[in-house]
Amino acid sequence: MLIEQFICREDNFGILIHDEKSGYTAAIDAPEGNAIHDMLKQRNWTLQFIFVTHHHHDHIEALAELKQAYNAVIIGPEAERKKITPLDYALQPDENFCFGTYTLTALSTPGHTLGALSYYFPQANLLFAGDTLFSLGCGRLFEGTPLQMLTSLKKLRQLPDETTLYCGHEYTQTNALFALTIDPQNRKLHQRVEEVFSLRAQNAMTLPTTLGQEKETNPFLRWDASILRKNLAMENATDEEVFAEIRKRKDHF
Ligand SMILES: [Zn+2]
Numbered sequence: 729m730l731i732e733q734f735i736c737r738e739d740n741f742g743i744l745i746h747d748e749k750s751g752y753t754a755a756i757d758a759p760e761g762n763a764i765h766d767m768l769k770q771r772n773w774t775l776q777f778i779f780v781t782h783h784h785h786d787h788i789e790a791l792a793e794l795k796q797a798y799n800a801v802i803i804g805p806e807a808e809r810k811k812i813t814p815l816d817y818a819l820q821p822d823e824n825f826c827f828g829t830y831t832l833t834a835l836s837t838p839g840h841t842l843g844a845l846s847y848y849f850p851q852a853n854l855l856f857a858g859d860t861l862f863s864l865g866c867g868r869l870f871e872g873t874p875l876q877m878l879t880s881l882k883k884l885r886q887l888p889d890e891t892t893l894y895c896g897h898e899y900t901q902t903n904a905l906f907a908l909t910i911d912p913q914n915r916k917l918h919q920r921v922e923e924v925f926s927l928r929a930q931n932a933m934t935l936p937t938t939l940g941q942e943k944e945t946n947p948f949l950r951w952d953a954s955i956l957r958k959n960l961a962m963e964n965a966t967d968e969e970v971f972a973e974i975r976k977r978k979d980h981f
Contacts (some may be wrong), residue, residue, distance in 0.1 A: 733933060736760035737802040739898045740786055741935065742767065743856065745776075745917050747828030752776045754827055755800075756847065756856045757896065761790035762811060765797065779834075780804030781858025782844040783811035787896065805834070807843030817844065828925025831842075837884065840867030840980065846884060848891075855887060855939065858953045861885050863937045864920070865903035866948040867896075868979065874972035876953065881971075885949050890938025900924050900934035906981045907947045910974060911956050917945040 729745055736759035743756040744767055754777035754940040755764055766777060775798035780788060782805065794800055795814055796846040803825065806818035819825060821836030827849075835846040837860040844867075859867035860877075861884055869877055902922040911917055920941065924934050943949050950956050951970040957963050962970050 729849070730771075731854075731855065731936075732771065734763055734767055734934065735898065735933070736763045737786060737886065741894065741896060741933070743894055744768065744771070744773065745827075745854075746773055746829060751827030752828040754779055754886070755794065755892070757787040758790035758794055758857065759786055760791040761909035764790060764794060765860065766806070768798075768967055774798055775800040778802045779832075779845075779847050780812055780815070781806040781832070781846065781856065781860075781896065782841040784841065784859070787810055787858070792837050794961075799817065805836075805845045805954055806845035807838075808841065821845075835881035835883060837861075839869055839880050841874075842871045845881075847878075848887065853888065853891050855884065855891050855893050857884065857893060857895045858883070860901060861893065861942070861948070862895045862897060863893070863900040863934055863942065863945075864907045864917075864924075864946050865899055865976070866946075869975060874975055875968050875974070878968055878971040881949060884939070885943060887939055889938065889943065892936045893938040893939050893942060894936050898933060898935070902927050902981075903946075906978050907945065909981070910977065911945075911953075912959070913955055914945065916941075920945045 732744045734742045734922045740759035742763050746753045753773040801816045803817045804812045809818045819834040827914045831847045840859045904924050929933050
C-alpha cells in the first residue's frame with residue numbers, strides 16, 4: 729500500500745492510500761478539495777473511494793466536490809448517515825469492506841462522535857483513527873461519555889504494536905506538553921517530545937507513528953500505568969475514573 733499524507737486546512741491531515749495491485753486509490757476523509765486534487769494529480773492517481781471517519785465539517789467538507797470530480801464512492805458510518813452528505817454506502821459497526829486487494833475493518837470507536845469509525849487494515853498493519861486517537865492525545869468527547877471513549881481506546885490498544893497509526897490532526901506538539909504534566913518520569917515520552925519538537929521546528933509532520941510507541945507514551949492509553957495513577961493520586965480508581973480525569977485535565981490545559 730502506498731500512502732500520501734499532507735496538511736489540509738490549518739492542521740487536518742489529508743491522507744490518500746493506493747493499492748498498487750488493483751490501482752485503486754482512496755482518501756481517508758475529505759478535509760480540503762484542492763489539496764487532495766493536487767496530490768492525486770501529482771501521483772497520477774484517480775479516486776475510487778472516500779472513507780469517512782466521522783461527520784465533523786472539517787472531515788467532510790470536500791465530499792461533494794470530490795464526488796463530482798471523480799465519481800468516488802463515499803463510505804461512512806451508518807450511525808452518522810444523516811449528517812454525512814453525500815454518502816453512498818453506510819458501514820455497520822465493525823463491518824468489513826474490500827478495498828482492492830485489502831480487507832479493512834471499520835472499527836466502531838464512539839466517543840469523539842457517537843458513530844466514529846477507525847479504519848483498520850490488518851494485512852498492511854495500518855490504522856486510520858480519525859479524531860479518536862491522536863499521537864500523544866485523543867479526541868475531545870463532543871458526543872460520547874468517558875466510558876465510551878475508554879472502551880474505544882481499549883479496542884485500539886489491543887491492536888499489534890507494529891501497527892502504523894495515522895490520525896486526523898497535527899496536534900502532537902500541544903499533546904506532548906500536556907502529556908509531560910502527568911507523566912513526567914516517562915523516559916520514552918521525553919524522547920518522543922524531543923523528536924516532536926524537532927520535527928515541528930522543521931515544519932515536518934509528526935505522524936505516522938506506531939501503536940507500540942503510543943502505548944508507551946500516550947497518557948490516554950496509559951490509564952492502568954501505576955506511575956501515572958500515582959501522579960494523579962488515583963491508585964485505586966477505576967480505569968474509567970482515571971481516563972475521565974486525564975481527559976478533563978486536557979480539556980482545561
Ligand atoms: Zn472531529
